[in-house]
Amino acid sequence: QVQMVESGGGLVQAGGSLRLSCVVSGLTVRSNGMGWFRQTPGRMEREFVAAIFGSSGDTTYADSLKGRFTISRDNTKNTVYLQMNSLKPEDTALYYCAAHWMGYYDTSANYRDWGQGTQVTVSS
Numbered sequence: 232q233v234q235m236v237e238s239g240g241g242l243v244q245a246g247g248s249l250r251l252s253c254v255v256s257g258l259t260v261r262s263n264g265m266g267w268f269r270q271t272p273g274r275m276e277r278e279f280v281a282a283i284f285g286s287s288g289d290t291t292y293a294d295s296l297k298g299r300f301t302i303s304r305d306n307t308k309n310t311v312y313l314q315m316n317s318l319k320p321e322d323t324a325l326y327y328c329a330a331h332w333m334g335y336y337d338t339s340a341n342y343r344d345w346g347q348g349t350q351v352t353v354s355s
Contacts, residue, residue, distance in 0.1 A: 233257035233344040235328045240349030251313040253328030261306040264331030267313045268339055269324035282336035291336055318353045325350050
């Protein structure tokens, strides 16, 4: 059974930084693509943030977040991270970690397993 547990969210002032962690069990992050998505209240869809490819470790980001967010992984800890810098109030959301299944990495429907999410709140 695949499980993902996110942590690292919290309240931060605009301009600050946070690092989210996603501890994974039931699959190996070294060989399975992983992604981060976020969702705001009242919005049905989860917005793509970043992904890291399983075998190559290549990364891809939402265009609007390039340069501020960085996805990485630690294979020894089977953990995926999301470093978020220069945070803005519009980054406020529930952030989810997910295991990629097939297809495009920026589409939430292509992910098969999801964590419970960690809340990030950025004050102005």
